[in-house]
Amino acid sequence: MLDDLANSVISGDANRAAEAAKNALTGGVDPLNAITNGLNRGMKQVGEDFSKLKVYLPEVMMAAEAMKAALAILEPAALKKDSTSIKKSKVVIATIAGDIHDIGKNIVSLLMRANGFEIYDLGRDVPIDAMISKAMDVNAEIIAASTLLSTSMPYMEDMIALLKERGLRGKFIIMVGGGPVTKEWATSIGADGYGDDGDEAVKVAYELLQRVKPN
Ligand code: B12
The missing domain is CATH 3.40.50.280 (Cobalamin-binding domain)
Incomplete structure (x- = not known):
């Protein structure tokens, strides 16, 4: 599931990214783990490919859109974590x-x-x-x-x-x-x-x- 998240960003497919995010949540993946070890990993790869001129700005923009689509789904789940014990700075x-x-x-x-x-x-x-x-x-x-x-x-x-x-x-x-x-x-x-x-x-x-x- 983490690979699916990473690959959805690499392929710049926002629908697939949203779907992968939903699957991760229903599959019990911790949303913060999905972000760090799924989406971020994909974007890191895009950054490396961009530096090596393997992909160009339009692909990077699509990767960014895919990342945002998945984050929109993972964010509310990540925020459900109980954090009331911590002083709100x-x-x-x-x-x-x-x-x-x-x-x-x-x-x-x-x-x-x-x-x-x-x-x-x-x-x-x-x-x-x-x-x-x-x-x-x-x-x-x-x-x-x-x-x-x-x-x-x-x-x-x-x-x-x-x-x-x-x-x-x-x-x-x-x-x-x-x-x-x-x-x-x-x-x-x-x-x-x-x-x-x-x-x-x-x-x-x-x-x-x-x-x-x-x-
Ligand atoms: C996606 C992307 C874009 C997207 C941005 C979409 C968006 N809404 O953010 C688009 C396509 C729009 C874009 C545009 C541009 N981009 Co760009 N982009 C990238 C790319 C591929 C990935 C960045 C990313 O999102 N990474 C994933 C996130 C999760 O990682 P992160 O941002 O590093 O954040 C983490 C940490 O750094 C840290 N962190 C971040 N902020 C903070 C703050 C605090 C307080 C702390 C503690 C920690 C922290 O925690 C984060 C989470 O883990 C990078 C390549 C790369 N190697 O980074 C190039 C890159 C950053 N872009 C670059 C450039 C040059 C541009 C453009 C100028 C291109 C152009 N010619 O128009 C424009 C920017 C115009 C402008 N005025 O801003 C260069 C920057 C070079 C430089 N060092 O100055 C890079 C490095 C690509 C390259 N190799 O040349 N880009």
Whole structure:
């Protein structure tokens, strides 16, 4: 069933992906497992094929549509998990300015939500000022920024600079992630945390909430 999910993304077939997602749920596959070890695996393959010019942008777009169709079915099931025992910390998350990639960010949102965080997802191509304003409005503990484009990475650094300029840096935990972002780079720009995938994002967020207390 996990292979079927992966292959539906690779073939860019949204109907097949939705069907595979339904089958996974009725077959008792944990929805988060279906996302991580099924859909993500397929998209990783598409990314590799794209880099090797084995597939082109239209195929990637179809793969993205297939992934979204399956996620729409798996997401409600993933959120049914009981997470009431965890304190609801508020997270403002977005794909940062200039970048429209949102599949990874959506998965991070989903996993954090499934683990008890209260998520304010601002979408994609979001200006840094809008991220900061929302975090102030809802009194968030964490701002999480995603990007898959190296050309948008500097906005993460700009966001931290803007927070400092406004005397707000200590108020928020800043987490960054996405394809070209590395742990080393995150440290170099003064972010508090980095995660390689959705599971790590959740783990790091928990750790940071205990270690770095926003004031
Ligand atoms: C799907 C895809 C698209 C889709 C996006 C659909 C969508 N709605 O997201 C479409 C077709 C629209 C697209 C468009 C473009 N794309 Co594109 N795309 C990809 C592809 C194949 C897969 C990305 C993906 O969804 N991966 C699956 C998800 C699950 O993984 P992920 O995003 O990495 O997220 C995980 C982790 O990174 C982490 N994470 C992510 N965010 C965060 C945030 C935090 C806080 C934390 C802790 C963790 C975290 O957790 C996630 C879940 O596990 C990649 C190839 C690749 N190798 O990544 C190229 C890629 C990202 N694209 C690329 C490019 C260049 C583009 C375009 C500019 C192409 C063009 N010429 O128009 C445009 C973007 C235009 C723009 N202004 O944004 C390049 C980027 C190169 C770079 N480093 O700058 C890549 C790497 C392809 C390549 N090899 O050249 N793309």
